[in-house]
Amino acid sequence: MNKEDTEILDLLKSSNSFEQGFNKLVSKYKQPLYWHIRRMVLIHEDADDILQNVFIKVYKSIGKFKRQSKLFTWLYRIASNESISFLNKKRSLQNYSANLRSSLKADPYFNGDNIQLALKEAIEELPKKQKQVFILRYYDELNYKDMAEILDTSVGSLKASYHHASKKIEEYLIQMDVKV
Amino acid sequence: MSKFENKNNEEVPKDFFIKFGEKMKDKILEEEIFNVEDFPLLHSIKKEEDFHTPESYFEKINYRNYIKVRKSKLLVPVISIAASLLIISSIFLFKQQSKVSNEVFAMNDETQFELLVQESIFSDDIEIEELDFLFESSNSEMDLTEFDTDVIINYLLEESELYDLALVY
Incomplete structure (x- = not known):
């Protein structure tokens, strides 16, 4: 674990310094966690809600953190699980992927071009676990060792999963006649 | 001496070879199982x-x-x-009061009322004013809804342990 995270955890141990520690944790991780969640759920408002839930969960359960894993992999695991359960609950009602292109075009917080839109559609077509692996590797640029800790899976299966996801996305882009 | 051992006494950082092995292991672990050229788009x-x-x-x-x-x-x-407890206790207190008043009002003559006082419901040292209050009320139906709701709630709150919680509410 890196020095800064160790310091945060030490501050969180004592009730006198708890607020300071939690402040540091939120400051350090709000952006990386937000972007991970946003890539998963796409809509800013949803990402904002999920981020709040993540930090509330962290606030409630940080006392149980045993330092057996890295702080950041633990946080990513919570964020990732929250995003997946959101997708399971909400998206099943909305049929979001069918209207993805029009939804993203109408989204004031998205300004990607057609290539980016096609990429988003391709990612959205992936099974949820594969999507999770792809986002962690492609956008968050995490290493396989940390991803294995976050997703509780072996490095080998993560590599295979990332390979399958990349292949499907490439095929989708070809099918959509994307020219880069 | 093995032919692979350092014969020139050249220095390397401490634990270099141990760390080198770990570094290589991590590097191999991070290698993709495909080439970037496989997915050019x-x-x-x-x-x-x-x-x-x-x-x-x-x-x-x-x-x-x-x-x-x-x-x-x-x-x-x-x-x-707190709200549930407040409602339950209000109902309970209301029922208790209704029960008492019903029993009291059911008596038509003074003798029966005196008997009731002597027997059980009220203690011996019951205040005259309280008895008067009940007696007078027997002419009109004792209906709590006739009282100001805030007065009743405040009374119940002050009498119950919920007072502090209700202040928060």
Whole structure:
């Protein structure tokens, strides 16, 4: 674990310094966690809600953190699980992927071009676990060792999963006649 | 001496070879099982910032937000429990009073009422004013709804242990 995270955890141990520690944790991780969640759920408002839930969960359960894993992999695991359960609950009602292109075009917080839109559609077509692996590797640029800790899976299966996801996305882009 | 051992006494950092092995292991672990050229389209797309956030979104995220949210989330069940207890105790007290007054008002003559006082419901040292109050009320139906609701609630709150909780509410 890196020095800064160790310091945060030490501050969180004592009730006198708890607020300071939690402040540091939120400051350090709000952006990386937000972007991970946003890539998963796409809509800013949803990402904002999920981020709040993540930090509330962290606030409630940080006392149980045993330092057996890295702080950041633990946080990513919570964020990732929250995003997946959101997708399971909400998206099943909305049929979001069918209207993805029009939804993203109408989204004031998205300004990607057609290539980016096609990429988003391709990612959205992936099974949820594969999507999770792809986002962690492609956008968050995490290493396989940390991803294995976050997703509780072996490095080998993560590599295979990332390979399958990349292949499907490439095929989708070809099918959509994307020219880069 | 093995032919692989250092014969020239050249220095390397401490634990260099041990760390080198670990470094190589990590590097191999991170190797993809495919080549970037296998997916040329995907890898030629620039990872631009296509998503945005509202202005100053991250600056507004403060750790206090989450502490507040958590506290307010915790307050909801406490308030619900307090409110439920308040309602239950109000009903209980109301029923008790109705029972007493019904029994009292059911008596038509003074003798029966005196008997009741002597027997059980009231203690010997019951205040005259209280008896008068009950007696007078027997002419009109004792109906709590005729009283101001706030007065009743305040009375019940002051009498019950819920007073502090209800203040929060």
